[in-house]
Amino acid sequence: ENGRTNPYAAIYMLPRTDDISKDHKYKLQLKKNTVNPKWNAEVNFMQLDSKQVESQGIEVQILHLPKSEKGKKAPCGLLGIVRLCQHKTGVHEHLDGRGIEVLHWKESLSRPGVWIEKWHNLRGFNSLPPPPPPVDSTTTGP
Secondary structure (H helix, E strand, O other), X not given: OOOOEOEEEEEEEEOOOOOOOHHHEEEOOOOOOEOOOOOOOOOOOOXXXXXXXXXXXXXXXXXXXXXXXXXXXXXXXXXXXXXXXXXXXXXXXXXXXXXXXXXXHHHHHHOOOXXXXXXXXXXXXXXXXXXXOOOOOOOOOO
């Protein structure tokens, strides 16, 4: 309508699993009618010890909740992601942490208890390469 969105943030511990617990995910407040949302939030994954954190990561998803007709639920749309991690996710190479995401994660791990603030550009799925096609195990040789 007016070019604005109703964004909210979802934060997950990596690697993600199908049975992700409530302790490993957070949903931040919906910001209505904006293209420049800001959250001043602290997320604490207290149940992890320092050795576990080094092999983990954090994915921040920014989603849009569209206006829906009265009585109907509208599907959410993904606006983009940021992945703070220092390891390969094992999902798809284009989803691994990169550049400033990796530097931010490493700096955070090296300075526990210190607030480290950085800006990150969102990566949208429409700008990422598609995952490779599945391998057909029934095909034999060329």
